[in-house]
Amino acid sequence: MPRWNPAVGDRRYKxxxxxxxxLSGYRxxxxxxxxxxxxxxxxxxxxxxxxRRGLLKRGxxxxxxxxxxxxxxxxxxDETLRKKVQAALPPxxxxxxxxxxxxxxxxxxxxxxxxxxxxxDPPSQLMLF
Numbered sequence: 001m002p003r004w005n006p007a008v009g010d011r012r013y014k015x016x017x018x019x020x021x022x023l024s025g026y027r028x029x030x031x032x033x034x035x036x037x038x039x040x041x042x043x044x045x046x047x048x049x050x051x052r053r054g055l056l057k058r059g060x061x062x063x064x065x066x067x068x069x070x071x072x073x074x075x076x077x078d079e080t081l082r083k084k085v086q087a088a089l090p091p092x093x094x095x096x097x098x099x100x101x102x103x104x105x106x107x108x109x110x111x112x113x114x115x116x117x118x119x120x121d122p123p124s125q126l127m128l129f
Contacts, residue, residue, distance in 0.1 A: 008071060028102035029078040033068045034083055037093030047090040054088045063118070071102075 025044045037048040060068035072078040
């Protein structure tokens with residue numbers, strides 16, 4: 001059964017529970033891009049720079065060197081972003097993509113030295129107009 005779309009003025013929208021449209025921590029995803037690209041020649045360094053800038057342009061955030069993450073509201077948008085990253089893969093080196101739920105991301109522990117630090121906050125939830 002197709003989902004009702006409140007944006008097109010479906011009258012049944014008011015009958016659906018509010019929680020149906022709230023972003024869920026189990027539905028929202030984090031796409032991680034982890035890469036190891038060679039940089040021993042100038043042309044390889046240029047490929048690295050282009051790939052890294054492409055990730056930043058698509059909204060990825062650097063968590064560590066060569067580890068970038070992007071928050072998506074659903075598996076569908078995660079898959080779309082994954083295809084865009086795959087289209088921009090450099091010919092040399094290794095790139096890994098992994099998706100985890102927002103709930104799993106919340107359980108991440110971050111240590112700098114021996115001190116524990118807070119995990120990055122996810123972006124504010126999308127507002128539907």
